[in-house]
Amino acid sequence: MTGMKKRAYYPGSFDPFTNGHLDILLQGMAIADEIVIAIGVHSSKMGLFTFDERKALIEELLPQALRARVSVESFNNLVVDAAKAAQCTLLLRGLRDGTDLDYEMQMAGMNGAMSDEVQTVFLPSSPESRPITATLVRQIAGMGGDVSPFVPQSVVDAIAKKFN
Numbered sequence: 001m002t003g004m005k006k007r008a009y010y011p012g013s014f015d016p017f018t019n020g021h022l023d024i025l026l027q028g029m030a031i032a033d034e035i036v037i038a039i040g041v042h043s044s045k046m047g048l049f050t051f052d053e054r055k056a057l058i059e060e061l062l063p064q065a066l067r068a069r070v071s072v073e074s075f076n077n078l079v080v081d082a083a084k085a086a087q088c089t090l091l092l093r094g095l096r097d098g099t100d101l102d103y104e105m106q107m108a109g110m111n112g113a114m115s116d117e118v119q120t121v122f123l124p125s126s127p128e129s130r131p132i133t134a135t136l137v138r139q140i141a142g143m144g145g146d147v148s149p150f151v152p153q154s155v156v157d158a159i160a161k162k163f164n
């Protein structure tokens with residue numbers, strides 16, 4: 001195994017990418033050599049931003065030093081299958097609270113039963129990003145609220161454009 005890069009799959013909706021997502025990504029960089037941010041796309045579910053918009057927003061806010069180690073792609077199949085296809089052996093998930101834990105434990109258990117080649121790793125959110133959810137960011141933005149405490153500035157700008 002020496003010399004082999006540890007690749008982690010980081011799946012989610014990222015609609016839009018928040019400070020909470022960035023927190024988990026940065027923590028993940030400490031345990032993985034490379035991270036694939038995987039945006040789930042479901043034809044039935046129309047988001048606020050398109051896949052291309054989400055990908056561009058993420059790529060643009062990545063610190064320069066991380067760009068070579070992070071890629072962004074889409075998936076619409078089983079997470080474990082998508083992770084394997086992307087040659088990832090780790091599956092990153094962030095935990096905010098007990099509700100996340102209960103749900104994530106079920107998913108980790110079932111994913112583990114489907115594949116023993118992909119290991120789920122839970123990362124705890126930092127105190128500042130604990131309350132942040134992309135769903136609330138979308139709702140607040142939709143009602144004209146200020147989302148700047150919760151998302152990077154480039155996302156604030158993209159949201160302002162979207163609602164104008």
Ligand code: ADP
Nearest residue numbers: 011012013014020021093094095125129130132
């Ligand atoms: P999903 O719909 O699969 O939860 P999200 O885009 O909402 O997709 O989240 C992707 C990942 O980021 C999940 O592992 C989620 O737990 C994590 N995450 C989202 N917001 C936060 C946050 N504020 N702190 C820590 N982890 C978070």
